[in-house]
Amino acid sequence: MFEVINLxxxxxxxxxxxxxxxxxxxxxxxxxxxxxAGESGCGKSTLVLAALRLLKKPGKIMxxxxxxxxxxxxxxxxxxxxxxxxxxxALVTQSSMNSLNPVIKIxxxxxxxxxxxxxxxxxxxxxLVQKNLxxxxxxxxxxxxxxxxxxxxxxxxxxxxxxxxxxPSVIFMDEPTTALDVVVQRSILQQIEELRKQKAxxxxxxxxxxxxxxxxxxxxxxxxxxxxVEIGEAHSVYSNPMHPYTKGLLEAxxxxxxxxxxxxxxxxxxxxxxxxxxxxxxRERCSYAFEKCEVEKPELKFVNxxxxxxxxx
Amino acid sequence: xxxxxxxxxxxxxxxxxxLTLNFILPRLMPGDPAERILSQFGPNVDxxxxxxxxxxxxxxxxxxxxxxxxxxxxxxxxxxFGVSYLYYPVQVKDVLATSIPWTIGLxxxxxxxxFLLGTFLGIYGGWSRDKPAGSVLLISSLxxxxxxxxxxxxxxxxxxxYRLGWFPISNAYSTKETLTGLxxxxxxxxxxxxxxxxxxxxxxxGWILTMRNNMISILAEDYIxxxxxxxxxxxxIMIHYAARNxxxxxxxxxxxxxxxxxxxxxxxxVVYSYPGVGYQLYRAVISQDFPLIQAIFFxxxxxxxxxxxxxxxxxxxxxxxxxx
Numbered sequence: 134m135f136e137v138i139n140l141x142x143x144x145x146x147x148x149x150x151x152x153x154x155x156x157x158x159x160x161x162x163x164x165x166x167x168x169x170a171g172e173s174g175c176g177k178s179t180l181v182l183a184a185l186r187l188l189k190k191p192g193k194i195m196x197x198x199x200x201x202x203x204x205x206x207x208x209x210x211x212x213x214x215x216x217x218x219x220x221x222x223a224l225v226t227q228s229s230m231n232s233l234n235p236v237i238k239i240x241x242x243x244x245x246x247x248x249x250x251x252x253x254x255x256x257x258x259x260x261l262v263q264k265n266l267x268x269x270x271x272x273x274x275x276x277x278x279x280x281x282x283x284x285x286x287x288x289x290x291x292x293x294x295x296x297x298x299x300x301p302s303v304i305f306m307d308e309p310t311t312a313l314d315v316v317v318q319r320s321i322l323q324q325i326e327e328l329r330k331q332k333a334x335x336x337x338x339x340x341x342x343x344x345x346x347x348x349x350x351x352x353x354x355x356x357x358x359x360x361x362v363e364i365g366e367a368h369s370v371y372s373n374p375m376h377p378y379t380k381g382l383l384e385a386x387x388x389x390x391x392x393x394x395x396x397x398x399x400x401x402x403x404x405x406x407x408x409x410x411x412x413x414x415x416r417e418r419c420s421y422a423f424e425k426c427e428v429e430k431p432e433l434k435f436v437n438x439x440x441x442x443x444x445x446x
Numbered sequence: 447x448x449x450x451x452x453x454x455x456x457x458x459x460x461x462x463x464x465l466t467l468n469f470i471l472p473r474l475m476p477g478d479p480a481e482r483i484l485s486q487f488g489p490n491v492d493x494x495x496x497x498x499x500x501x502x503x504x505x506x507x508x509x510x511x512x513x514x515x516x517x518x519x520x521x522x523x524x525x526x527f528g529v530s531y532l533y534y535p536v537q538v539k540d541v542l543a544t545s546i547p548w549t550i551g552l553x554x555x556x557x558x559x560x561f562l563l564g565t566f567l568g569i570y571g572g573w574s575r576d577k578p579a580g581s582v583l584l585i586s587s588l589x590x591x592x593x594x595x596x597x598x599x600x601x602x603x604x605x606x607x608y609r610l611g612w613f614p615i616s617n618a619y620s621t622k623e624t625l626t627g628l629x630x631x632x633x634x635x636x637x638x639x640x641x642x643x644x645x646x647x648x649x650x651x652g653w654i655l656t657m658r659n660n661m662i663s664i665l666a667e668d669y670i671x672x673x674x675x676x677x678x679x680x681x682x683i684m685i686h687y688a689a690r691n692x693x694x695x696x697x698x699x700x701x702x703x704x705x706x707x708x709x710x711x712x713x714x715x716v717v718y719s720y721p722g723v724g725y726q727l728y729r730a731v732i733s734q735d736f737p738l739i740q741a742i743f744f745x746x747x748x749x750x751x752x753x754x755x756x757x758x759x760x761x762x763x764x765x766x767x768x769x770x
Contacts, residue, residue: 187674190576218677226668234669234687236765242669245686246676279766292672 134335135161135222135303140197142183143359143406151407153179155359157197161303165335168350168367170343170382172403176359177339178227181307184337185222186214202302219246223296225289225306232292233280239266240276243295251299265294268331269324286317293325297332306338310345322349343382347371355379358404358414365439375441377419413444421445449769453758457751464747469518472736473511483531483734502529527741532733538741541726546708546745548618549715549722552638553707556645561700563646564653568696569689571654572661583654590651596713599644603717606640613640616719641718645711649703656699660692667691694765701757705750709742 142154153176161167171177182188184199186206199206201221209217226232234242243265244258253261263273269290280288289309296304306325310318326349329336340346346353350367355378363376374380381399401418404410413419416426423444431442480499484491521527527538571583607615619625619633664670665688673683712724719725723742730738762769 182671185675187671215677215679218675222675224672224675226672231668232672234673234691235767236690237686245682246678249679249682250677281767295672 134163134202135337136198136200137184138198138200140180140183140199141195142179142188142193142197143195144179144191145193146191149407152409153359153406154183157356157359157361159354159361159364161335161337163302163335164329164333164351166329166349166351167335167337168346168353169337169339169356170341170346170353171356173341174403174406175356176406177341177356178307180356181224181305181337181339185224185305187224215250218250219301220251220299221302223299223301223304225292225296225304225309227308227311230285230288230312233288235280237279238276239278239280239283239291243291243298247298261298262294265297266291268297268328269294285313286321289313289317289321290324293321293328297328297334300332301334303335303337306336308340309338311340311342318345325349344386355382358410359406360414360442361433361440362415362443363439363441364433369437369439373437375437375439375446376415376443377421377445378415381418413442449762450759453755457755461748461751464751465519465522465744466515468740468743468747469515472740522744527744528737530730530735530738532730532735532738538737541738542723542741542745545721545723545726548720549724550707551634552618552641552715552720552722553645553711553724554704556642556711557649557703557707559642560646560649561653561696561703564650565657565693565696567650568654568657569661569684569692571658572665572692573684573688575658575662584658587651587654587658590647591655592651593648595644595648595711596717598647599641599714599717602640602644613637618721637720641711641714641720644714644718648711648714653696657692657696660695661688664688664692690764694761697757697761697764701753701760702750704757705753706746707753708749709746 136159138158140154140157141152144151144153155176157180159167169177169180179188179192182192183194186194186199188194194207197207201217204217206214206217233239237245240259240262243262244253244255247253247258247261248255259276263276266273266276271287271290271294275283275287280291283291289312293309309325310321313321322345325336328334338346338350347367347370353365353367353370354361355363355370355376357378363370363374363379370379371383374383378399381397384397385399399418404414411430412428413422413426413431416422419426421443425444429444431444433440433442434446436446480496480502481491484496484499525539527542530536530538530541533541567583567587571580571587574580575584603615606612614620614637618637619630620637625633670683670687673687678687708723709727712728714720715722715724716728723745726738727742729735730742
């Protein structure tokens with residue numbers, strides 16, 4: 134349904150190339166909740182932008198395929214892209230504060246895509262907008278509001294309702310709850326789960342909050358240094374992490390039941406994405422590293438029902 | 447509505463303060479204005495002449511400051527600014543009546559044109575900042591901005607007025623013959639071309655850069671990414687998502703420069719001997735024509751305040767956030 138094959142993307146500057154997405158492949162099936170987790174600066178957001186063909190200069194897709202129902206996005210022309218956008222693939226952006234245009238009424242910025250690109254009449258578009266706002270618990274009297282008149286949580290709900298408008302098959306969510314407090318976060322996530330059951334869309338959910346993913350995702354990918362280092366079913370990754378980085382992330386999670394001495398952080402800092410590192414990019418922070426990690430770069434291998442890139446396996 | 451009422455109250459209070467300041471400032475200057483004026487005519491001044499001058503100026507010794515102030519306010523609102531020393535015995539209001547229209551016509555129209563053109567180019571420049579056209583626009587607006595406009599004015603005057611003789615080198619219309627109707631209008635436009643081009647070029651770079659920078663920071667907002675993800679047309683995103691937000695700070699700057707239209711483009715008017723307020727202010731300062739200076743200051747304050755009030759209303763119309 135939605136598949137990324139060997140995607141390479143990054144940012145081209147005069148004197149260097151920041152290789153932010155390195156050979157990433159993944160497949161999102163119907164009803165998947167595909168979670169992608171990683172530290173800040175690991176290339177998650179670049180991956181989302183590249184996968185939606187939204188990367189702007191100096192960003193650039195170097196190679197790869199992005200298949201939507203078998204069609205490669207990278208080969209489509211502008212009008213084919215326009216037809217497909219929002220109908221097949223939609224986006225929920227990072228911060229609830231700047232996701233909405235401050236000078237346009239909610240109903241108008243939700244309906245513009247319907248009217249301009251998909252032939253809806255104004256009345257039909259507004260009716261659909263109202264229906265979708267009600268889905269996320271926003272009453273019709275808010276349609277005439279401007280974004281600043283809504284709370285952060287409500288604004289994020291508006292953005293989610295906007296993504297749902299044309300019942301797309303995949304919705305990309307780039308840290309949709311990051312700017313919100315935990316209580317609002319929780320209720321928005323529950324809402325997303327309910328909507329997913331109701332409207333049967335797949336989600337690609339990007340976050341640095343890994344605990345949240347283990348709770349909600351069906352599949353999970355751990356991203357490090359622009360690459361996926363472990364991909365598998367969420368519950369099995371949680372119960373049996375294989376890659377040392379995944380292990381580190383799980384040990385770093387605070388827990389009420391675990392005692393605090395077991396609560397460890399991963400030493401070191403994320404790698405510089407403009408460097409090409411021979412060997413394993415994680416080796417300097419890895420407590421399992423041995424000679425082979427210095428010289429040979431580990432490839433993704435299918436072990437124990439999941440993909441991992443580590444010389445331990 | 448509450449916003450408008452708020453702005454109006456603010457307008458009245460500020461105007462009142464500006465008026466008061468305009469009253470106090472000349473009175474803080476050392477010496478007696480009557481003596482100062484009369485001393486121009488020689489060292490031995492008759493005390494009765496000084497007294498007569500004091501009465502004419504409304505600064506009699508036996509009159510307290512408060513009643514002077516009341517008179518001043520009364521005179522200001524009835525348009526009685528006294529007699530100009532420079533154009534004695536012409537009334538200040540008559541001097542202004544013949545110079546304000548010229549300035550508003552020349553500087554006002556040039557300011558509006560420059561703002562519109564600069565903003566439009568800035569929108570384009572910000573939108574296509576990665577393209578060659580965007581770079582050309584950036585470099586040329588930086589260049590334009592660094593040209594001193596009085597120098598540009600003199601250069602134009604020398605080349606197109608003096609050397610090539612294409613344009614007149616002074617005045618607002620031809621004084622060689624008596625013109626009426628369409629001929630007068632054409633003569634006025636002909637005389638305004640050089641100063642107006644000078645003014646437009648002088649401020650164009652600033653408008654382009656302001657708008658371009660606003661555009662670039664707005665283009666990094668998430669709602670632009672979202673609009674692109676929706677597949678909206680580039681033009682629609684450029685106008686309704688980017689420019690619509692980017693123009694807000696420019697509107698404020700436009701209000702400020704509109705307010706200073708009345709004060710005229712002093713140097714431009716001096717260079718082109720254009721009979722506007724800037725030129726009169728220059729001459730009034732040179733010849734210490736205090737009534738004229740005071741009246742011009744009053745009109746400058748008034749126009750700045752009115753322009754700001756106007757922009758507040760336009761801003762409220764454009765930005766729902768300030769409406770509250």
